Amino acid sequence: MILLLYFLYVLVAIVFVLDCYLILKFIEFVYCAHVLKQPPMAASVKDLRKTVVKEINKYYKNAKNICDFGSGFGGLARYISKNTGANVYGLENMPFSVFISKLSDYFCKTTNKTIWCNGFDYMDKTKTKFDVIVAYLGPDLTPHLLKYKNKMRVLISLDFKIKGLKPTRITKVGSGATIYWGKLYPHRLYVYEFK
């Protein structure tokens, strides 16, 4: 009987935590998409992450500082951190995503840093020059990163081409796509190199 009660308590606790997780994620999603009008947390797929790391290790293997602008739960930043020798900074402005990201960083024992900030404010203030900035941000927000050309050598935009700017390279990634506000964006890396 006691064992059964114990089991029930554990089950209720698990359901409670799961509910909280889903409710907070939903609130953050709606707030991002409809109030801030910024792309909400949507994790990049494994194929995209693998291709990002391949690209970095092939063309920018001496990269010391890499930034994931809009790092969400930090999956991409951790993957880059594990598979390159660089310092990886994940910039994220949504508190629940930052919480999950920091928790996962702790348990995965990776060396990337998750920073709770508005990425644009951070870029305005930072003295760090990034070798590579990676962004999976949507077609409207990505072009705003061009303001920081002097603080990066390379911008890798996942799936979203910057209108009016010719990429140095376009790398195809499998056959999938990102659906953003009902429009299909085939998986590609758009690589922009700056002086």
Ligand SMILES: C[S@@+](CC[C@H](N)C(=O)[O-])C[C@H]1O[C@@H](n2cnc3c(N)ncnc32)[C@H](O)[C@@H]1O
């Ligand atoms: C599509 S998710 C990408 C997550 C992660 N980079 C990945 O590839 O799995 C975009 C993230 O960017 C964040 N974001 C959007 N605008 C931001 C800003 N100005 N500063 C910081 N984070 C931002 C959103 O909160 C969201 O978590």
